[in-house]
Amino acid sequence: MASYVLPFAESTIPKGGEFGNKAAPRTNAHRGVDFSVAGGTVIKSISDGKVVKNTWSTVLGWVVVVEDTKGIFWGYCHMREASKLILGTKVYAGKSVIGRVGNTGSASRGAHLHLTCGSGIEAVFSGWVQDPIACAKRLNAKEKPVAKVVEKPAVEAEAEEAKPVAAKSVPTNLKKKVK
């Protein structure tokens, strides 16, 4: 079983880009983690799995959802253009290209990858999600992927994405979780 591999270093998560962040201009808790990297940068899969959704979302832009081998769903959002991956394509952690970083969708305020994970395809768009970084670390440690969760109440109340800015340092709350 391959390990989970973060698509980008945690040091690229800007202040305010953490999971659950509620700082303005957000109107709801942040439903994923933002990696602030240059537009066009290749995004590699965090997990082994298969592509189960490749779509356009008004709010999240170009999105791909991968179901991993444990039945957890990972959403890659705001990509520059539609991914070339067709449904059912197998992907491998740290190896397979999902797409490229972009700034698509009404919730995006600059080039970044919004990564989220949940218990179903639709969770990427609405419903319960959990911290993708904490989830990946627990899975790598062979622990259950139970985590703090954030529920989006309604499509109309989609969380605002704070404008990503370069991170000066890794947020303290994430540092503590680094093994």
Ligand SMILES: [Zn+2]
């Ligand atoms: Zn985000």
